[in-house]
Amino acid sequence: EAQVTQNPRYLITVTGKKLTVTCSQNMNHEYMSWYRQDPGLGLRQIYYSMNVEVTDKGDVPEGYKVSRKEKRNFPLILESPSPNQTSLYFCASSPLRKTGKMTEAFFGQGTRLTVV
Amino acid sequence: TQLLEQSPQFLSIQEGENLTVYCNSSSVFSSLQWYRQEPGEGPVLLVTVVTGGEVKKLKRLTFQFGDARKDSSLHITAAQPGDTGLYLCAGAYNRGSTLGRLYFGRGTQLTVWP
Numbered sequence: 001e002a003q004v005t006q007n008p009r010y011l012i013t014v015t016g017k018k019l020t021v022t023c024s025q026n027m028n029h030e031y032m033s034w035y036r037q038d039p040g041l042g043l044r045q046i047y048y049s050m051n052v053e054v055t056d057k058g059d060v061p062e063g064y065k066v067s068r069k070e071k072r073n074f075p076l077i078l079e080s081p082s083p084n085q086t087s088l089y090f091c092a093s094s095p096l097r098k099t100g101k102m103t104e105a106f107f108g109q110g111t112r113l114t115v116v
Numbered sequence: 117t118q119l120l121e122q123s124p125q126f127l128s129i130q131e132g133e134n135l136t137v138y139c140n141s142s143s144v145f146s147s148l149q150w151y152r153q154e155p156g157e158g159p160v161l162l163v164t165v166v167t168g169g170e171v172k173k174l175k176r177l178t179f180q181f182g183d184a185r186k187d188s189s190l191h192i193t194a195a196q197p198g199d200t201g202l203y204l205c206a207g208a209y210n211r212g213s214t215l216g217r218l219y220f221g222r223g224t225q226l227t228v229w230p
Contacts, residue, residue, distance in 0.1 A: 033218075040222065042222035043204065
């Protein structure tokens with residue numbers, strides 16, 4: 001089954017304790033991205049990657065890191081989490097056409113992170 | 117700054133009613149997508165519109181892309197409780213430094229009561 005898998009689904013952590021949210025897709029998509037979703041603010045892009053070893057900042061990258069060492073994996077790293085990073089996080093992947101045009105985004109089921 | 121403005125933010129209606137959700141921008145997009153998100157799940161694509169003036173139908177859902185490719189609407193006929201969810205529009209530029217990026221509106225939370 002084609003899917004984007006995030007882990008964990010739920011996470012409660014303390015301020016300053018490094019954490020990683022994993023994301024894996026089995027569709028051989030070039031494009032992967034991370035979003036956070038907050039009430040009243042919608043989906044905001046954190047980081048994205050056009051392909052292996054190519055990553056770039058989205059609209060709200062502060063406090064986050066990513067890496068793309070393999071095509072299928074795109075982990076999100078919070079080196080020193082703070083309470084304002086409490087949110088619902090989504091990973092997404094998309095195929096890119098030869099023209100580079102964006103197509104459908106496939107989303108994972110989300111990770112609800114609480115930082116206390 | 118929000119590139120895409122959706123309205124209304126909340127919509128609560130009775131089963132059988134019709135409704136329209138709007139997605140507006142001052143920017144011209146290469147394409148615009150509509151997603152539906154249910155609680156505890158990620159958004160799922162409903163449709164992509166590419167050509168100005170384009171109309172697409174998906175059963176009781178009708179999507180329209182504005183002639184100038186700056187706005188879009190989603191119309192639902194005879195809404196059902198199963199239509200309940202968060203409806204998101206997302207625009208793509210597909211060129212230059214924005215290639216591959218999707219810009220989302222804040223969403224319209226639709227509740228359809230039996």
